[in-house]
Amino acid sequence: MKDVTFGQYYPKDSFVHRMDARIKILASIAYIVGVFLVQSFHFLGFAACFLFVLITTITAKVPFLKVLKSIKAIMFFIILSAILQLFFNSDGEVLLDLSFIKITDLGLLNAAFIIVRISLVVLGASLLTLTTSPVELADGIESLLYPLKFIKFPVHEFALIMSIALRFIPTLLDETDRIIKAQKARGADFESGNIFKRAKALIPVLIPLLISSFRRADELADAMDARCYSGSKNRTKYKKMKLTWRDLIGTILVAGLIVGVVYLNNFYVLLTVAL
Amino acid sequence: MPLIELKNVSFSYDKKIDVVKNVSLSVEEGEYVAIIGHNGSGKSTLAKLLNALVLPDEGSVTVDGFSSADKKQVFDIRKTVGVVFQNPDNQLVASIVEDDVAFGPENVGIKREEIGERINFALSAVGMEKFRRSSPMHLSGGQKQRIAIAGVLALKPKVLVLDESTAMLDPQGRKEVLSVVERLNRTQKVTVINVTHYMDEVVRADKVYVVNDGEIVLSGTPSEIFKKKEEIKACGLELPLAAEIADALIQRGVKLPEGILTEERLAEELCALKSKI
Numbered sequence: 001m002k003d004v005t006f007g008q009y010y011p012k013d014s015f016v017h018r019m020d021a022r023i024k025i026l027a028s029i030a031y032i033v034g035v036f037l038v039q040s041f042h043f044l045g046f047a048a049c050f051l052f053v054l055i056t057t058i059t060a061k062v063p064f065l066k067v068l069k070s071i072k073a074i075m076f077f078i079i080l081s082a083i084l085q086l087f088f089n090s091d092g093e094v095l096l097d098l099s100f101i102k103i104t105d106l107g108l109l110n111a112a113f114i115i116v117r118i119s120l121v122v123l124g125a126s127l128l129t130l131t132t133s134p135v136e137l138a139d140g141i142e143s144l145l146y147p148l149k150f151i152k153f154p155v156h157e158f159a160l161i162m163s164i165a166l167r168f169i170p171t172l173l174d175e176t177d178r179i180i181k182a183q184k185a186r187g188a189d190f191e192s193g194n195i196f197k198r199a200k201a202l203i204p205v206l207i208p209l210l211i212s213s214f215r216r217a218d219e220l221a222d223a224m225d226a227r228c229y230s231g232s233k234n235r236t237k238y239k240k241m242k243l244t245w246r247d248l249i250g251t252i253l254v255a256g257l258i259v260g261v262v263y264l265n266n267f268y269v270l271l272t273v274a275l
Numbered sequence: 276m277p278l279i280e281l282k283n284v285s286f287s288y289d290k291k292i293d294v295v296k297n298v299s300l301s302v303e304e305g306e307y308v309a310i311i312g313h314n315g316s317g318k319s320t321l322a323k324l325l326n327a328l329v330l331p332d333e334g335s336v337t338v339d340g341f342s343s344a345d346k347k348q349v350f351d352i353r354k355t356v357g358v359v360f361q362n363p364d365n366q367l368v369a370s371i372v373e374d375d376v377a378f379g380p381e382n383v384g385i386k387r388e389e390i391g392e393r394i395n396f397a398l399s400a401v402g403m404e405k406f407r408r409s410s411p412m413h414l415s416g417g418q419k420q421r422i423a424i425a426g427v428l429a430l431k432p433k434v435l436v437l438d439e440s441t442a443m444l445d446p447q448g449r450k451e452v453l454s455v456v457e458r459l460n461r462t463q464k465v466t467v468i469n470v471t472h473y474m475d476e477v478v479r480a481d482k483v484y485v486v487n488d489g490e491i492v493l494s495g496t497p498s499e500i501f502k503k504k505e506e507i508k509a510c511g512l513e514l515p516l517a518a519e520i521a522d523a524l525i526q527r528g529v530k531l532p533e534g535i536l537t538e539e540r541l542a543e544e545l546c547a548l549k550s551k552i
Contacts, residue, residue, distance in 0.1 A: 009370055011410060135374040167370045170412050216365045223366035225328055226358040227379040227426060228350055234384040238377035238391070 008170065010130045015246055016060035017131050021140030023247040027254045028128040034258045035120045038265065041109055045264040046116050052257045053123045060131045070126030071119050078118050082111040129166075136239070138163030143241060156232035168216070175212060179205050276340075277301035278433060278466055279325060279356070284334035286320060294320045296489040297334070302468060302482075304433065307460050309477040309497075310470045312486035313511035321486060322438040322470045326356035339433060354383060356434040357427030361442050363411075363419035372398070372422055373407045379430040390429075397425035400463065401455050417448025421455055428459070434466040435459065441471065453479075475515040478536045485510055498534045517541040 011017075016024075031052065038045035057064050071078070085107060092106025129137065142159035149155050180190065183204050190201050279302040286295040294317045302308050312318040323329045324336055327343045339355045341348040360366050369375040373394050380390045398404045401421040411419050420440055427435065437456065441449040453476065459465040469476055477483050483500045485493035487510040493500055500507070501518055514522070521535040521544075530548065535541050 009410065011371075011408060133374070134370045163370075164368060167368065171364050216362075219360060219362060219365035220368070222323070222328055223358075223360055223423075224368060224378075226326055226353060226360075227430065228353045228382040229378075230350065230382065236381050236384050236387060236390070238374070238381055238387060238394075240387060 008129065009133045010062050010066060011133070012061045012131075014059060014061040014131070016056060016127075016250075018244075018246055019131075019250050020241055020243050020247045021132050021136040022143055022241060023243065023250055024128055024132055025137070025140050025144060027250055028124055030254045030258060031124045032121050034254075034261050035117060035124070037258065037261050038117070041113060042265055043113075043116070044267070045261045046120060048257060048260045048264060049120050049124075052253070053120065053127065055253075056127055060127065062127070062130050067123055067126055067130065070122050074118070074122055078115055081114050081118060085111040085114050134163045134166035137166065139237070139239060139241060156235070164220070171216075172209070172213065176205065176209055179208050278304045278339055279468075280335075280337045281324065281331075282335045282337075284324060284331045284336060286324060286329060286331050286333075288320075290332075293332075294489050295324065295331075298489070298491055299334075300484055300491060300494070302434070302466060304466055305460075305464050307467045307479065307481045308469070309480035309483045310468060310486060311472060311474065311477050311483060311512065313472055316486045316510070317489035318470050318472075318486045319438055320489075322358060322436050322468070325434070325436050325468065326358050327352040328358070350383070354430055355432055356436055357430055357432035358436045358438055359420065359423050359427055359440045361439040363416060363423050363443070366423050367411050367419065367426070370410050370412070372403070372409055372411055372425075375411065375422060376425050376429050379426055383430065393429045393431070394425075397428040400428055400459060401425045415448060416444045417451035420444060420448065420452050424452070424455060424459075428465075432465070434468060436468045436470065438470050439472070441473065441476065472512070474513055475517075475537075478515060485512070487511070497536060501534070501536060 031049070034052075035046075035049050038049070053067070054064070057067050086103060087101050087107070089104060089107030089110050090102055092104040092109075094102050094104050095108065096103040132140070138159040141162065142155055145153070145155045145158065184190070188201060188204060190198065192198075193201070279300075281298055281300050284295060284298045285293050287293045296317075298321065310318050310321060320329065324331060324343075325338070327336070327338075327349045330336075330343050330349075336343040336352075338352045341351040341355065343349060343352055367375050368378050376394045376397050377390050380393050385393070394407070395404070398407055401424050403418065403421050403425060406414065406418070406422070411422055414422070423440075424435070435456065437452075441452050444452065456467055456469070457479065460467045469480065471477070477500070478497050480497055483493075483495060483497055484491050485500065485507065492510060493503060493506055501514060504514060504522070507514060513519070515536055517538045517540070518536050521531050521541055525531050525533075531544050535544060
């Protein structure tokens with residue numbers, strides 16, 4: 001439970017940490033677009049994306065293992081997508097014929113492609129949350145969504161909800177851990193039986209968790225009230241967001257990545273034409 | 276004029292059973308007041324009445340000249356009276372210490388430069404300057420609770436209410452929190468109201484209110500209160516261990532003076548007695 005890194009801030013003083021949250025959010029979106037721009041089987045484009053992640057990780061002084069662990073959190077999803085690709089792709093040369101299912105070379109390639117694509121997206125996103133504190137993240141989103149205020153969208157409240165949600169992830173994980181142990185101590189069995197049985201076994205974990213979350217929310221609301229919280233009206237901000245030279249460099253790098261990916265896509269086309 | 280005055284205050288959550296019944300109390304500036312009662316005695320509700328988190332059904336709450344009956348003055352009351360709650364995890368809003376301490380000042384619209392100064396002030400008042408940039412997640416319970424106190428202090432309140440703030444802490448954490456509060460009371464002249472069910476936290480107070488079933492059943496200085504052993508036990512409370520021991524010894528004919536409340540005092544008196552023999 002504890003090694004779920006996704007959504008956890010890794011405090012350090014680095015180039016990436018000091019970048020403006022807004023630029024980091026936009027850069028992450030641009031990076032994800034970059035990953036999706038890579039055309040089928042042009043793995044060189046992925047290599048460029050991976051290189052980008054690697055460079056960012058090193059400049060952010062975050063241990064690479066910590067970034068990699070984010071993939072673990074959605075392993076199930078990745079494997080599922082890969083299997084779907086593998087089984088339901090009937091184009092290409094058949095490698096293995098199990099009568100009801102044909103595994104083809106294209107299917108295999110597609111599965112690999114999907115695995116790499118999702119992994120790269122997750123790596124990028126986790127780099128954002130690892131190097132940006134939830135408060136900065138919420139502030140950044142608030143600032144980026146500011147134009148929505150004119151259509152009466154509660155931007156400040158939305159940002160606060162998000163930062164509180166992020167703040168409580170570790171707390172609730174701890175709690176889940178504790179409840180699971182408590183139920184195990186009472187003889188609950190989470191490890192045997194088929195998937196439905198196991199899902200059912202989780203009910204005695206989820207209900208206490210839900211109840212305690214409501215209690216926490218209630219207490220948090222009191223604590224916020226006691227500290228004079230009254231919405232966005234007349235509220236000041238301690239942290240000012242300022243663009244610096246770092247943000248310029250970051251922007252240039254991400255722009256470079258996208259240009260690189262597009263170039264590599266065409267490079268393949270040129271290569272095949274030449275051959 | 277007292278800093279906080281409750282006059283005939285009653286309150287109920289469901290409009291049927293009064294959780295707080297006809298309570299009157301007053302707290303002077305700079306005092307250290309203890310409100311003690313067993314679980315479910317209504318003492319937490321009383322704490323929430325003190326800073327207008329709940330408003331009285333009957334009676335009046337006046338804080339530093341502000342009345343909780345006037346909706347416009349509710350925020351003035353909350354600025355004057357800061358509350359630290361029981362569970363440190365459920366009162367920290369941010370994942371970085373300084374951001375959390377800044378939450379209160381941000382809410383009341385304090386300028387950026389001054390917020391920085393207030394964070395410095397609040398964190399040094401609780402001795403947590405070193406942790407300014409860290410995440411509260413990795414701190415101990417006592418340290419988290421000190422951050423929660425800093426978050427309240429950043430609003431520069433005149434009164435600090437501890438609503439069972441030590442109940443979830445280990446002995447070390449309790450000691451940390453209580454000594455911070457003690458220092459604030461002594462050096463910063465912060466008025467302290469400690470709402471608790473631990474008898475030994477009461478010993479230090481200037482004034483004690485014993486709450487049972489939503490009513491104040493006893494009030495006075497700690498030594499006055501502890502003389503009324505039967506009444507205290509009737510409220511489901513226990514005397515501090517040192518007082519119990521002293522009491523038992525006196526009953527068995529050991530010549531100890533009345534009114535021993537702390538372990539230190541008990542040890543002193545016993546040593547004095549031994550040297551006489």
